[in-house]
Amino acid sequence: MASRNGIDLMAHLMRRAGFGASRSELEQLSATPHETVVDQLLRPEEQPELDKFEFYRYHPQAESSWTYLHVQMDWLHTMRNGSRPLQEKMALFWHHVFATAASKVGHSYVLAAQVRLFQRQGMGNYKDLLLELARDPAMIFWLDNQENHKRAPNENWGRELLELFSIGVGNYTEKDVFEVSRAFTGWSFRSNESSWRWGQFGWSFDYRPEDHDIGEKTFLGHTGRFNGEDIIDIIVQQPACARFIARHLYSFFVADEPPVPRWSIEAPRDPEAVGMLAEKLIEANYEMKPVLHALFNSDFFKEATFQKIKNPVEVVVGTLKLTGDLDGPDLGWKTIPLECTYMGQDLLNPPSVEGWHTGREWINSGALVRRVNFVADYVRDTSHPGIQDIVRRITSHGQAITVEALVDRCLDLMGPVEASEETRASLITKAGGDAEVSWESDEQYIDVSRKIGEMLALIAGTREYQFA
Amino acid sequence: MGTTDKDPVVVVVELGGGNDYLNTVIPYTDPNYYDNRKALRVEEDEVLKLDSELGLNPNMGPMKDLYEAGDLAIIHGVGYENASRSHFRSMDIWHTCEPVSVADDGWIGRAEREIDPKGENPVGIVSVGYGLPRALVADGVPVASVSDLASFGLYTHSQHQEQRDSTLDLFREMYSPAIGSGPVGEVMSYLGQTGRDALKSADILKEAIPQYKSSVEYGSDNLGQSLRTVANIHSADLGTRFFYTTHGGFDTHASQMPMHSNLWTQVSRAVADFWNDMEEQSASDNIVMLLFSEFGRRVKENGQGTDHGSGGVAFAVGPRVKGGMYSEYPETRAEALADGDLAPTLDFRGVYATLLEDWMGLDSGPLVNGRFEQPGFVTKG
Numbered sequence: 001m002a003s004r005n006g007i008d009l010m011a012h013l014m015r016r017a018g019f020g021a022s023r024s025e026l027e028q029l030s031a032t033p034h035e036t037v038v039d040q041l042l043r044p045e046e047q048p049e050l051d052k053f054e055f056y057r058y059h060p061q062a063e064s065s066w067t068y069l070h071v072q073m074d075w076l077h078t079m080r081n082g083s084r085p086l087q088e089k090m091a092l093f094w095h096h097v098f099a100t101a102a103s104k105v106g107h108s109y110v111l112a113a114q115v116r117l118f119q120r121q122g123m124g125n126y127k128d129l130l131l132e133l134a135r136d137p138a139m140i141f142w143l144d145n146q147e148n149h150k151r152a153p154n155e156n157w158g159r160e161l162l163e164l165f166s167i168g169v170g171n172y173t174e175k176d177v178f179e180v181s182r183a184f185t186g187w188s189f190r191s192n193e194s195s196w197r198w199g200q201f202g203w204s205f206d207y208r209p210e211d212h213d214i215g216e217k218t219f220l221g222h223t224g225r226f227n228g229e230d231i232i233d234i235i236v237q238q239p240a241c242a243r244f245i246a247r248h249l250y251s252f253f254v255a256d257e258p259p260v261p262r263w264s265i266e267a268p269r270d271p272e273a274v275g276m277l278a279e280k281l282i283e284a285n286y287e288m289k290p291v292l293h294a295l296f297n298s299d300f301f302k303e304a305t306f307q308k309i310k311n312p313v314e315v316v317v318g319t320l321k322l323t324g325d326l327d328g329p330d331l332g333w334k335t336i337p338l339e340c341t342y343m344g345q346d347l348l349n350p351p352s353v354e355g356w357h358t359g360r361e362w363i364n365s366g367a368l369v370r371r372v373n374f375v376a377d378y379v380r381d382t383s384h385p386g387i388q389d390i391v392r393r394i395t396s397h398g399q400a401i402t403v404e405a406l407v408d409r410c411l412d413l414m415g416p417v418e419a420s421e422e423t424r425a426s427l428i429t430k431a432g433g434d435a436e437v438s439w440e441s442d443e444q445y446i447d448v449s450r451k452i453g454e455m456l457a458l459i460a461g462t463r464e465y466q467f468a
Numbered sequence: 469m470g471t472t473d474k475d476p477v478v479v480v481v482e483l484g485g486g487n488d489y490l491n492t493v494i495p496y497t498d499p500n501y502y503d504n505r506k507a508l509r510v511e512e513d514e515v516l517k518l519d520s521e522l523g524l525n526p527n528m529g530p531m532k533d534l535y536e537a538g539d540l541a542i543i544h545g546v547g548y549e550n551a552s553r554s555h556f557r558s559m560d561i562w563h564t565c566e567p568v569s570v571a572d573d574g575w576i577g578r579a580e581r582e583i584d585p586k587g588e589n590p591v592g593i594v595s596v597g598y599g600l601p602r603a604l605v606a607d608g609v610p611v612a613s614v615s616d617l618a619s620f621g622l623y624t625h626s627q628h629q630e631q632r633d634s635t636l637d638l639f640r641e642m643y644s645p646a647i648g649s650g651p652v653g654e655v656m657s658y659l660g661q662t663g664r665d666a667l668k669s670a671d672i673l674k675e676a677i678p679q680y681k682s683s684v685e686y687g688s689d690n691l692g693q694s695l696r697t698v699a700n701i702h703s704a705d706l707g708t709r710f711f712y713t714t715h716g717g718f719d720t721h722a723s724q725m726p727m728h729s730n731l732w733t734q735v736s737r738a739v740a741d742f743w744n745d746m747e748e749q750s751a752s753d754n755i756v757m758l759l760f761s762e763f764g765r766r767v768k769e770n771g772q773g774t775d776h777g778s779g780g781v782a783f784a785v786g787p788r789v790k791g792g793m794y795s796e797y798p799e800t801r802a803e804a805l806a807d808g809d810l811a812p813t814l815d816f817r818g819v820y821a822t823l824l825e826d827w828m829g830l831d832s833g834p835l836v837n838g839r840f841e842q843p844g845f846v847t848k849g
Contacts, residue, residue, distance in 0.1 A: 103717070144721040144722040144773065146722075147721065147722045147771045147772060147773060152770050152771045154722075154773070154775070155776075156721045156775075169557075174553075256651065260556075261556050261557055265569065265570055269651060306652065307651070307652060309655065341598070342598075342615065344598045351484075352485075352555060352556070352716070353555075354556045360658055360659075361599075361600065363655075363659060364595070364599065364600035364613035364662065365611065365612050365613045365662055365665055365666035366595075366598065366612075366613035366620065366666075367598070367599075367613065368659070369620060369621065369622050369666050369670070372622055373622065373623065373624060373625070376623060380625075420646070422644075422646070423642050426638055426641050426642050427638075430634070430638045457623075458635065461622070461623070461635075461642070462642055463642065463643060463656055463659040463660060467652070467655075
């Protein structure tokens with residue numbers, strides 16, 4: 001389907017630029033033009049920050065980021081209930097790219113600080129973000145840069161900065177890795193210990209000039225007594241950097257690309273689109289907002305409905321939004337991070353600095369079972385306000401409807417979900433073929449509610465539903 | 469192939485991050501070792517000596533016991549030419565046996581396709597953990613990806629068994645083959661295959677749990693628990709030919725001494741527990757274990773850690789393994805190193821080839837993309 005309008009397009013935009021929206025929200029939003037909604041999404045600062053006071057009363061340890069479970073809960077709660085969806089989605093995007101893991105960065109307090117960095121800077125300037133990342137204590141510790149010494153350079157950060165965070169494989173040499181490592185010697189951190197012994201200490205960036213190698217370095221053909229900032233300056237001058245970041249944006253927001261290790265040998269599926277985004281990045285001096293504006297208003301974006309496999313965070317938060325569950329502070333938040341983990345995405349704990357393999361690689365037999373079961377169990381439960389809303393909408397006209405219409409209404413209100421003819425036919429047969437369902441009596445209404453819940457659970461199991 | 473009439477099975481334990489060869493199998497009489505490792509060394513009197521030149525890391529006591537019993541093969545200097553020092557690229561190469569271009573499928577997926585060309589057994593390959601390692605991937609080959617055996621199944625909270633059965637029938641129908649083309653079509657086909665396999669494997673795997681009784685108490689770390697799941701499924705005799713599990717954390721750029729020690733304590737214990745369990749289950753005679761990492765680490769230490777290297781060590785374990793040492797320990801003198809790293813003395817594909825040919829009875833050539841020197845560490849049938 002080439003052109004999109006109304007609810008379909010708005011649902012698509014909210015799935016991609018956020019974590020979904022209820023039918024009422026979609027109806028409201030689609031009353032305004034697409035471009036206006038994009039503009040609103042791009043101005044998160046005009047929306048209030050989420051007030052977490054009450055959330056912290058339910059989960060006091062989250063206030064001090066006691067463990068990474070608490071940081072996960074906190075962030076998922078913000079994704080679900082905050083009013084700055086694109087800010088959170090961009091923070092998740094950067095977490096995917098600059099993957100840092102709790103398995104090594106045990107001090108969750110500083111992991112939380114990294115999340116806040118992405119929330120604060122994620123829609124700002126990429127070059128500034130890269131510089132702040134180089135100074136981020138969680139990142140320094142994660143990639144051992146505190147062990148990167150003048151007399152013994154440690155290549156971990158230097159390598160990953162080039163390979164995964166900016167220009168990508170094929171655009172630098174092993175020698176470059178070494179020179180970059182030298183340039184970042186002395187970029188360390190210290191603990192903010194104080195005489196107040198209770199509570200968590202954060203870490204702060206700590207530059208050690210005596211440990212910095214001030215010698216001449218040669219990087220990508222440039223020579224000089226480079227320090228870290230100079231390296232980043234040179235990096236963003238490389239067209240490869242814009243192409244690399246553009247491809248990440250395309251893969252995350254538009255359509256699944258192959259995994260990053262293939263990028264040096266496989267072209268993007270839509271080279272024109274990625275090229276356009278790369279040009280925009282350079283033109284905008286690496287400001288993210290103009291690029292995102294171009295992306296969300298482009299034809300290639302509007303036509304890319306259901307071209308991505310939802311990541312587990314999207315599955316979980318999206319389901320909470322659909323059903324209206326956990327719309328505020330609640331003890332139930334405790335188990336939510338684990339649900340993402342079971343589906344293959346342990347938030348804030350990616351398997352390595354490469355991050356998660358996305359797209360079809362989210363799918364394996366175990367993850368598929370988890371995804372289907374999680375959503376099915378949720379949507380089958382007609383006590384959830386979001387499901388009651390769906391039932392109400394379906395039964396608001398007349399007193400009966402054909403099974404076929406019931407299936408179509410369910411597909412519509414659960415997404416809208418675009419099901420193939422075969423899937424639709426299977427669902428109709430399962431629901432009773434060419435029968436009718438009616439809700440004249442209270443008893444029948446309860447029965448219809450249950451049938452709708454069951455139908456939604458079946459839709460959750462369809463292949464089509466795994467896509468966003 | 470085995471001398472029993474049970475089919476031969478392989479369990480692969482992937483040690484992720486790049487295990488430090490020099491501090492795992494220690495050349496304790498080599499002055500180059502002490503010269504290059506001033507902070508990160510094991511003192512001679514702590515080394516668990518295996519012979520007059522080599523010994524194991526002191527935290528590998530259970531592995532030494534296995535060596536003394538003749539059940540541990542140490543395969544020296546494994547790697548490949550022009551090593552990639554990128555974790556992902558190198559691990560990919562170990563998975564796909566394709567060091568030049570980038571491949572989509574893996575040696576185990578291809579091997580299983582030879583064994584079960586129609587993919588009739590949905591638990592022919594079992595991956596324990598989240599995610600799907602590329603080594604297991606091949607067109608038409610189902611893989612059961614199990615993280616928690618006890619709860620593996622679709623629509624488990626459906627109200628009534630009858631309703632659940634009809635739901636699963638519908639699921640099977642909806643996931644029936646569709647010839648997909650284009651990026652989404654291909655994923656739809658893949659989803660279809662995965663969904664159908666999930667259904668079948670769940671039915672099969674749930675039979676595994678009640679029959680498994682063991683006195684072995686595995687460690688609570690993820691490798692211990694994963695190997696317990698492997699033991700459970702293997703002893704249920706469901707036709708699984710390949711098990712795969714991973715244990716990460718070996719990327720010791722810093723704090724190497726305590727981290728590496730801790731890791732090998734965990735791994736050694738998990739391996740010993742597994743083989744004790746296999747004894748107990750009378751299931752040890754048709755299974756061989758392989759442990760490997762994507763590269764070793766640089767010879768010269770770097771502060772409190774080491775950088776990515778090249779040549780590494782692999783281990784094969786089990787009563788059907790011909791215990792001892794295979795291939796040569798790479799030379800440690802500076803002139804013999806490959807860019808500061810231990811130069812591999814054996815292509816890793818030869819290790820796979822030994823398992824595939826001597827143990828599984830398959831032709832390894834097409835499965836590992838070539839012919840490589842085979843260390844022959846397992847008893848032939």
